[in-house]
Amino acid sequence: MTNSTADTPHFDKADLKSFRAKLKRWYKVSKRDLPWRKTSDAYRIWLSEIMLQQTTVAAVIPYYERFLNQFPSVHELAEAPESEVLKLWEGLGYYSRARNIHKTAKLIAQEFSGDFPQSADDLQKLPGIGRYTAGAISSFAFNRPAPIVEANTQRLYARLLAYEDSLQATSAQKQLWNFAEEIVPQRDPGEFNQALMELGSQICKPVDPACGACPISKFCLAFQQGRQEEIPRPKMKTELTDVVHLCVALKKGSKYLLQQYAEGERWAGLWDFVRWEQNDFPATLQTVRNKCDTTSSGLFEDTELYAREFARIEQLLADRYQLNAKLTDFRLSIRHGVTRFRISLMCFAGEYVKGSVKTISPSARWVSKSELAEYPLSKTGRKFAESLIASE
DNA sequence: TTCCGGGACT
């Protein structure tokens, strides 16, 4: 094997044959028994691959099982309302995936008479299916020799080639796809691709790769050079921006006010309590409260702080939404990350007094405690809802 | 507590 340019082969014929044979033998005894490996049904393969985008295997498994239980085929999925799909996706994150599978299911049912296209090129035209997912479905479900490059295989290829430069560059991606194209066999390409990913995730790990247990280490240039820890080059990280969000569970009688995030917004299609960004708000009320709970000396000051901040939030509700409300408690503070943002979410409870809730959002509606369970909420929305229900 | 990993779309 030579470290050559993109348009010449990286393996000679004999090496490639040996590489494939060793990989195949390893996979046969090492493959994990995952739910989506029991089938070659394109619907199931597709569903699993979409769920696995940016998501770990352990997180996906229960969602996958529940989803199939509810929607055994693409037809049931196509017939369902989007809200039901979002509800099943609740907590998994990247909710555009849920909206896209619903769109795609409708397309497949209505325009493709229920059958997925088999070629990677055609699959890639469907919403939510990029080049990797198209190659995965085409090879796993239809045994077409389509190349794949995703996180695990990308790292594996980079080490095999001792690829020096940043993998994010367009030229790097081009070379990795070319390499994947070169090595994918005509015979059992699906099994081959799965074996590559399994090797990438279980052996060729990001940190402390298990080269001693790797069946193809003799073909690996990074291993030969003892540089498997430094290749691939770590991608430069974008720094996080701190933001503060305020959230108010407004109550009218026994009902809570919910609003639905609009298309194009973060959490589009999901529901939440009234919530907005307020970066000039102190993100430290939690610590203040903890201090207040444990010592009595600071109580007066803290009470004063609370009164001041409550009044300010009431004013914000009035200014932003022409809504009169009386804040009653500070309930909890949640920190969570969304892409490049680190959000401190301060959750309050309050009583509705007067004003139109439609100024908050046209979708705003009053929802009983039991109905709260039916609405798809973000992880933080659900956490707040649970805590409200628990304390009633 | 912070850090890190994981594809598609615009």
Added chain:
DNA sequence: AGTCCCGGAA
């Protein structure tokens, strides 16, 4: 280039 989310490891 920037956006979308959460779980689990460190």
